[in-house]
Amino acid sequence: MKTKTLLLGAIASASLMFGGAATPVSAEKITSEPLELDIFFHFRDKYGWDSNWPVAQEVAKQTGISLNGLAPTSAGNSRELFNLMIASGDIPDIVGGEFRGAGMKEAFDQYGMEGAFQPLNDLIAEHAPEIQKMLDENPIVKSAISAPDGNIYYIPYMPDGDVARIWYVRQDWLDKLGLEQPKTVDELYDVLVAFRDQDPNGNGEADEIPFFARHTEEALRLVTLWGARSTGSDTYHQFYIDNGTVAHPYAHENFRTGITNVAKWYAEGLIDKEIFTRKSRARDELLGGNTGGVTHDWVASTAGYNTKLKDQIEGFSFMPMAPPADVNGKVWEEHGRIAVKPTGWGIGYSNEHPVETIKLFNYYFTEEGRRTANFGVEGLTYDMIDGKPQFKDSVLNGDGSVVGQMWEIGAQIPVGFQQDYEYERQWTNEIALKGIEMYSEGGYVVDQFLGFAMNTEEKAVYDKYWPNLLSFMQESYEKWILGATDVNADWDDYQAQLERLGYAEVQAALQSAYERQYGN
C-alpha cells in the first residue's frame, strides 16, 4: 500500500514537473521525495478537499507534498462530517475546514487538549519562519488562537480589510424630498419619518418602510445609535470587552436606553413591522418593491442592487452612508471583519511528518503561497502585471461570483492563510468601493473581539448557563421591541432573572479566560 501511494505520488509529481513546466519552480521544495498526506477538509457545507483542484495541484508542484482529501467532495454538513471523523478516533494527517456559524476553534482546542491534534508552538518556532513572523507581528492573533493550555493547535484563516456591513440609504428619495444624508441620530429619525410620511416613491400610498433589514439583529443593532452595543464581534450576540471587563451587551445598563428607543421607533412604524419573519427576502422584496428606505447590510452585495434594479425602478440609487453620530456625538460602526476567523487547519496526532506538514502550512504564508491561496493559479485565473496579480477577464466576467469561482478551484478556502484584500477589490463594484473607502478613512469600524479560549472548568460553566441566558435575553428584547411588555417596567426583574440564570457565573468564567488569554 505504502509503496503504491509513493509510486502514484511519484508519477503524479513527475507528470506535473514535465507537463507544467511553463512556470519555473522558484521556491525550494519541502521534500525531495514526493510525499502524500491525508487531509480531512470540508467547508461551507458544500466543498471537500479535492486533489484535482488546480490550486491543490499547484501547491503540490511547488512543495512536493500532495494532499489526499478524505472528506466527500460533494455537499454535506461540514460539522457533522467533522464530528464523525473525530468520533472514529482515526485522525488524518491534516484536519481543517469551516463550520457553518462558528465552533471550529473550540473543536481544535478541546480535542487538541485531549490529544487529537499536535501542539504546533515548537514546530512553528523551528520550521515555520513566516508563520512565526506573522505571530510576532500580531501578538493578539497569537492570543486568539492559543488554547487554554497555551498551545496552538491550528493555523487560522485571516481575512483582510475591515469593512463589512454598512449603512445604505435611498439617495434618490433624499434628493426628491430635499434632504441631506443624516449625520446624527436625530437627523436619521427625521429622515425615516419623512420616508414614512412624504411618499418618496410617489405611488400615492403610505407603503414605504423606512428601515428594514434581513436580520432582526440589525434592528437590535440600532441601539448603537444610543451608545450601546449589540455584539462584540462579527457574529451576533457575542460578549464584548468594556475597558478590560467582559460584558454582555444585553445585560449592560446602556442597552436599556437603546432598546427603549428602538421599541419606540418600531411602534412608530419606522422599522419594518415584519422584520421578525421577512428575513432573507427583505432586500429583494423591499428594494425590488420600491418600498425600502434605509438598511444596514453587507457592503458589496447591497451595492449590487443598484445594477440589478437599474431598469426596473427609475432613478434607483441606493448609496452608502456614514454611520449617524450616536447621542454622545460619536460616529462608529459596530460590525466589521474579524482579523482571525475561528477556522483553519491543524495536524493530527498520528501524522508521521509533522515537520514537513508545518513547512507546508508555512508555504501558505510565503509571498508565493499567499498569492496562490488568494488568486489561484497564474495563467489560469490571474496574470502578473507590473509585479502584481491581476484577475483575468475570464474570471471577472465569468459565471457566478469571483469568490464562488475561487472555491471551485481551491483558492480562498479556509485553510490557514492571510487573505489579500486586493483580491476582493478587483471585483467589487464602485459604489461598494466608495462605501468601503468612506468607512476606512473615517476609521469608523470598532475592533472586533477575537473570542475566548475557555479551559475545561470555564467551558463547563459557560455550557451550563449560557444557552438559557441567551434564549431569555432574546425573548426579552423581542418582546420589548414588539411592545408586548415595557422595557423600563421590566428592567429590574430582567436583571434579577439574569442573575438567577447564572449571568454572574458566566461573566466570571469568561473574565478569567480573558485575563489568562489577553492579559499580559
Next chain:
Amino acid sequence: MSAVNHTKRHTTSEFDLPELSVQEKIIDSFKRNWQIYLMLAPMVVYFLVFAYRPMLGLVIAFKDFSLFKGIWGSPWVGLEHFHTLFEDPFFWRAVKNTVIISGFSLLFAFPAPIILALMFNEIRHQGFKRLAQTIAYLPHFISIVIVAGIVVNFFAPSGIVNIILTKLGMAEPTYFLTKPEWFRSIFIGSNIWKEAGFESIIYLAAITGVSPSLYESAKVDGATRFQMMYLITLPCILPTILIMLIIRIGNLLEVSFEYVILLYQPATYETADVITTWIYRQGLQNSNYDVATAAGVFNAVVAFALVITANQISKRLSKTSLW
C-alpha cells in the same frame, strides 16, 4: 448426538411424536419455516441496528462526553446532567409547552381525520368523493419547510389572513407569529390542514371493512343516516381508533420540532419552546451531546409510561390493546 436422535425419531412410529429438546425444536421450526424467518429478518436487523444499538449510546447521559474520547473513554458524572435539567426553569417550561401542545393536538387534531373519513363516507357522488379526497391528501406531500413558508406569509401583517380580517372591519393588522397567545392555534391548525386528509385513509379503510348487512338491517328498522353513522360505523371502527390513539399517546412528547423551529421566534418561546427545540438549542447548537441525551432519556421514559398507561386503560375499557 443429534444424529442419533434423528435416527431414533425416524425409527419410532409416525403417530408417536418424539420428545424434542428446545434446541431441536428451534432448529426444526427454522427448517420448516425458513422462508418466513427470512422475510422477518430485515425487520429484526432494522430494529437491532437502528433502534437497539443506538440505545447503548444513552449511557452518555451519565458521562462528560467527548467525541474524541468516545463513549467508553469519557468520564462518568452520574446524574449531574439530570440535575442540570431539573433545576432549569426553561426546561420545565418546555415540558409544559410540549404537554399543552400535545394535549390540544390530541383534542383537536386526533378527531379531525375520523370526522373527515366519516364525511367522505357519506358523499354519494363517486367523482366528487375522489376529487375531495385527493385535495385533502395533497398537503401531506408538501415539504414542511414550504408549509411553514406559506403559514408565515398568510399570517404576516400584510398577509391574506390580515387582509380578510381588516376587510371584515378589524382596525389594526395582527402580527400573529410574534404573539405567544396565537402560536398554539396556528401550529395545531396548520398541522390539521396538512395531515388530516392523509390520516383519514386508515379510517376509510376500516369503514370499508364494516359489513353492509349491518346497514341493511338498520335501514329496515328505519334508522336515519346519522344514527347509522354513530351506532354502526363508529363502534365498528372503534378498535382502529383506539390503536391509533395508543400509538399517538406514545408520540405525545414528540412535537414536530422542525416545524416549531420554522415558526417560532424568541418572542414566542413562552408558548412555543418544546422539549425537542430546547434540546436543539441547549445541546446540539452548543455540542453538549450529554445534556441533550439526558433530556432525550427523560423524554423516552415519560413517553414509555404514557404508552403503558394508555394501553392499560384501553385494555380495561374496550378489550383492545397493543399487547
